[in-house]
Amino acid sequence: MNVHLLKSPELSEDTYRDVVHVLRQYPGPIRFIESELGIMDAEPKDHYWEDEKKFDTKDHVVFPQYSLISDNEMRHSFPMTDQRLTWQELFRQCENYRTLRTVPSDDHVILLTNIGNDKNWFGSIDESLKNYFIHTENWSHYFQNHIDVRFPIAYEVIVWLLRGCIYSSRYELQQHLHTTSIGCFMDYCENKKEIILKMRTADICPSCLDHINQKDLPSNFVNQILDTMDGIRNNLIFRERVRIMRRPSRIQVEGFMKKIYLTDFGNLEVRLNPKERSLYLLYLNHPEGISLPELYDHRGELLTIYQRLSGRESNEDMQRTIQSLVNPIESDINVNLSRIRRKFKDAVGEELLHFYDITGEHGAEKSIKLDRELVTYKD
Ligand SMILES: [Zn+2]
Structure with a gap:
């Protein structure tokens, strides 16, 4: 399975390469392919944030059961500014890349971008379940200290990929999100700070595991996903521990x-x-x-x-x-x-x-x- 990782121009080359490096460490059928282009032909709009609570909260989105999402702009006006694009505009970057590079329709295309999105999510998937975006900024805000951003970004990539592979529509995916965070990859994390629990646990709860089993995915695919999740969690925890224990790495x-x-x-x-x-x-x-x-x-x-x-x-x-x-x-x-x-x-x-x-x-x-x-x- 091919997964194309697109880099939008403002995302640093180093972060991008580091994320690709993390994802490529776990063997299996998923092949992560780098894109050489800085992908982005849309103009982000300034966004003003009133307070931290809004900044930390995802906008609620209802995926319709049968039709494509109507992408109403939910604009806020607050004192803090950053830049955002609509989900549609972000997914369009993936589509454009497919056309430009004649990417086979079975391949997955994931845009990594520092530009925020109008629903304030960490990432999302379109109705084809093959195009994604991942927001690559603000991680230190959620982890409240210096964090090696490679790991949460790589984690989001792997989680969205798994979600994309086990559900047959966004509607079905949404039905299975856990509204209360339990440390499972299907946690919705409306309060975005709960992402810390999700990543530190990096687990799959029994009911989600059941669901994955029913899907009959190739076992080497599932193993690669699980190994990557475990690896990322170990790294996150190890780094925290190292900071406290003050023991250097080899x-x-x-x-x-x-x-x-x-x-x-x-x-x-x-x-x-x-x-x-x-x-x-x-x-x-x-x-x-x-x-x-x-x-x-x-x-x-x-x-x-x-x-x-x-x-x-x-x-x-x-x-x-x-x-x-x-x-x-x-x-x-x-x-x-x-x-x-x-x-x-x-x-x-x-x-x-x-x-x-x-x-x-x-x-x-x-x-x-x-x-x-x-x-x-x-x-
Ligand atoms: Zn679960």
Whole structure:
């Protein structure tokens, strides 16, 4: 089964790739296909929010039993502004993509977008049960702290996909939604804050399980969905626990390009560019630390790493890059250190940053504190 994941232009490339990466970790018949285009030919309208309660509440929608939904605009005018499109406009993006790329009608098409929707839902499905949108913003608002948005977005993708496959119409789907949240994937979550319960539990209640059984879906399809839900829940819970326990994740340095992955954070890649990554790998190789003036003595080692990671430049350019990096008079090194710091902070949060960043007293050795037992290299 093919599932095309569309990216609307304002959604960050990194978030999009991270979500695809999460979804592709669980083997099975569902194939997640990336779209290269920024899909969106509709103009979002400004939306004003009066208060938090409205912001947190889904608009009630009644799916008609036999006909297509009449998409009445339910507009509010409040002091806070964001942007929204109607459901119709969002589903139209999926349809347009189908036409543009001649997507087979059996394939599923899911638009991931930062733009809100006029019913204030996390995501939805159209009457064909093959087109979807997922709202990719506001997750920190619901989880009330820093959250790795890959997981709730990936979770919504998988939940909507499952719903799309087990019901024969939106009407039937709606009949089976749980109006009271019980931690099942069919929880309606009218109060959007209840989404936390749904994701932390990431469960399927006995009656929904019965329903899935009756549908006679291929067992490898169901297993892939269940594995993905379990994986996402474990990651969400693990990350919360890690924050409280202050225990760092393992690092894996992988492949020819020596990309850096946080093993226990759902294999999140820390996206350092070749220059930053070369510097980081050098410091990983030197647990004893290297002061900034001493970097000059390591320029050979640094250049060897950089030559491998930076394919495109000429040898002369690469030497110049490394010369500038190890030159204590230039600020290049500080710029790179602070970029590395920011990228790790985004990935692991403030509490765990001190295990990963390259730090030390001014003028003294700088080093990465992480226990090297937690670092593995894989070709
Ligand atoms: Zn249920």
